[in-house]
Amino acid sequence: MDDPDELAPAVRSILSAARERASSGASERVSxxxxxxxAAFERAEADGRVPLIAEVKPTSPTTEGARxxxxxxxxxxxxxxxxxxxxxxxxxxxxxxxxxTLERVRDAVEVPVLRKDFVVxxxxxxxxxxxxxxxxxxxVGDDLADLLAAARDRGFQVLVEVHDxxxxxxxxxxxxxxxxxxxxxxxxxxxDLGTFESVAHHVPDEVTLIAESGIGSPADxxxxxxAGADALxxxxxxxxxxxxxxxxxxxxAEATDGKETIRGADDATDETADADxxTDETADADxxxxxxxxxxx
Numbered sequence: 001m002d003d004p005d006e007l008a009p010a011v012r013s014i015l016s017a018a019r020e021r022a023s024s025g026a027s028e029r030v031s032x033x034x035x036x037x038x039a040a041f042e043r044a045e046a047d048g049r050v051p052l053i054a055e056v057k058p059t060s061p062t063t064e065g066a067r068x069x070x071x072x073x074x075x076x077x078x079x080x081x082x083x084x085x086x087x088x089x090x091x092x093x094x095x096x097x098x099x100x101t102l103e104r105v106r107d108a109v110e111v112p113v114l115r116k117d118f119v120v121x122x123x124x125x126x127x128x129x130x131x132x133x134x135x136x137x138x139x140v141g142d143d144l145a146d147l148l149a150a151a152r153d154r155g156f157q158v159l160v161e162v163h164d165x166x167x168x169x170x171x172x173x174x175x176x177x178x179x180x181x182x183x184x185x186x187x188x189x190x191x192d193l194g195t196f197e198s199v200a201h202h203v204p205d206e207v208t209l210i211a212e213s214g215i216g217s218p219a220d221x222x223x224x225x226x227a228g229a230d231a232l233x234x235x236x237x238x239x240x241x242x243x244x245x246x247x248x249x250x251x252x253a254e255a256t257d258g259k260e261t262i263r264g265a266d267d268a269t270d271e272t273a274d275a276d277x278x279t280d281e282t283a284d285a286d287x288x289x290x291x292x293x294x295x296x297x
Contacts, residue, residue, distance in 0.1 A: 006187050007186055007187055008186060008187060008188060008189045010094065010189065011186050011189070013093075013094065014091065014093075014094050014118055015118060015120065015139060017091070017093045017094070018091070018117070018118035018119070018120050018124070019120055019121070028126065029126050029154065030125065030126045030127075030128070030129050030154055030155075031154055031155055032129045032130065032131070032154060032155040032156060033155060034112065034130075034131040034132065034155055034156060034157050035110070035111065035112040035113075035131045036112065036157075037085055037112045037114075037131065037132055037157050037178065037208075038178075038208055040084045040085050040111055040112050041084055041085075041208070041230060041231050043084065044082070044084040044231075044251070049082050049084070049251040049252070050221055050225060050231075050232060050250060050251045050252070050253050050254055051084045051085075051230060051231035051232070052082070052083050052084055052085075052231065052232050052233075052234060052247065052250055052251050053083065053084065053085045053086065053087050053114060053210070053231060053232065053233040053234070054078035054079075054081070054083035054085075054086055054087070054234060054235075054238050054243070054247050055086070055087040055088075055089065055116065055233060055234060055235030055238065055239070056071045056074055056075050056078070056086060056087065056088045056089065056101070056105060056239075057087075057089050057095065057097075057116075057235040057236065057239050058071070058089065058095065058096035058097065058239075071088070071101045071104070071105060072101075072104050072105055072108045074239075074243050075088070075105040075108060075109055076108060076109065077243050077244040077247075078238065078243050078244065078247045079109050079110075079111055080244050081243065081244040081245065081246070081247030081248040081251065082247055082248055082251035082252075083111065083247050083251070084111060084112075084231065084251075085111050085112040085113065085114065085131075085132075085231075086105060086109060086111055086112070086113045086114065087113075087114040087116045087233060087235070088101055088102045088105050088106075088113060088114070088115060088116060088130075089101075089116045089117070090102050090115055090116065090117045090127075090128065091116075091117050091118060097116070097117070099127055099128040102115055102128055102130060103128060103129070106129070106130060106131070112131040112132055112157075113130050113131050113132070114130065114131070114132040114133070114134060114159060114233075115128065115130035115132065115133050115134065116134055117133075117134065118136065118139060119133060119134065119135055119136075119140070119147065120139055120140060120143075122146075122147060122150045125147075125150060125151055125154055125156070126154070130156065131156070131157060132156065132157045132158065132159055132178075133151050133156045133157075133158055133159070134158075134159050134161060134180075135147055135148060135151070135158055135159070135160050135161070136160075136161045137160055137161060137162045137163075137167040137170055137171050138161075138162075138163060138167060138186060144160070144170060144171065144174045145173075145174035145175065148160065148174050148175055148176065149175075157178065158176065158178065159178050159179075159180050159210065160174070160176035160178065160179050160180070161179075161180045161181075161182050161212065162179060162180070162181055162182070162199065163181070163182050163184075163185065163186065163195065163199075164195075164198075164199065165198075165199055165202055168181075168199055168202060168203065172204070172207070176207070177206075177207055177208065178207070178208040178210065179203060179207055179208070179209055179210070180209075180210040180211070180212045180233060181195060181196045181199045181200065181209070181210070181211060181212065182195070182212045182213050183195045183196055183211070183212065183213040183214040183215075184212075184213040184214065191213055191214035192214070193214050193215075193220060193223060193224065196211045196224055196227055196229065197223075197227040200227045200228040200229070201227075201228065203228070208230050208231070209228060209229055209230045209231075210229060210230065210231045210232065210233055211224035211227070211229035211231075211232050211233070212232075212233040213233075215232050215233075215234045215237060215250070216234075216236075216237040217237070218249060218250060218252070218253035219253075221250050221253035221254075222253050222254060225253075225254060232250070234250060237250075238250070
């Protein structure tokens, strides 16, 4: 695990709270029969939708205010808008989440549900059932392989989150088959969509690759998909306003036939690099939104 002093104060506080919750343990070991995340992405693709994990996110250290709507109602509207899967924040102190919300949402929908929390100890895995759990490579350090195995032993599918190539290599060495690249630098909480682009083409084709954070518009969604994202995880940009309409706008982001990507190549080809540059013939209002928006995931 990295030196805590290298993390933003808010992140250090989140980790400290996670360790305190982990020390309380759980009453019994969970066992889950998960809904298939990869199959959900495939169904979305077959239906012409961008595979999207929409996040029920009441608040966060990087957003202002809180969403007070019934989280189950929000989740159902996200699914109605075309979300292939859902993410539910269960961290209580900084994100306003809860395990009760996770359980209620999972009971109410049929799509896979990711438990979004800061798992740093095996005991935390037994706190609640979900289809997918998140392990953040930077936070679990050398324990990644053991936690990955422990989660799978309970039936969970696992999303391993990375931020750079070094963390990606550790994730792949640990056996990760679903990897998320977080565009947010946890040291300074700065978002840069170029982070995903710099890491994506080092991810093997057989690994399911998810782009996380900073995706706030259809143009951002297309940019991440062009860079090789199999799916997107979006929170704040969906929670800000009509969640069903926001979800629908993102899942309909692709208007081109045959997505070209740079994934799997050591260097972007001229043809792929040109994809980021709008020609005079195709330039339109989307060009103004091609840069990172203020919405974090």
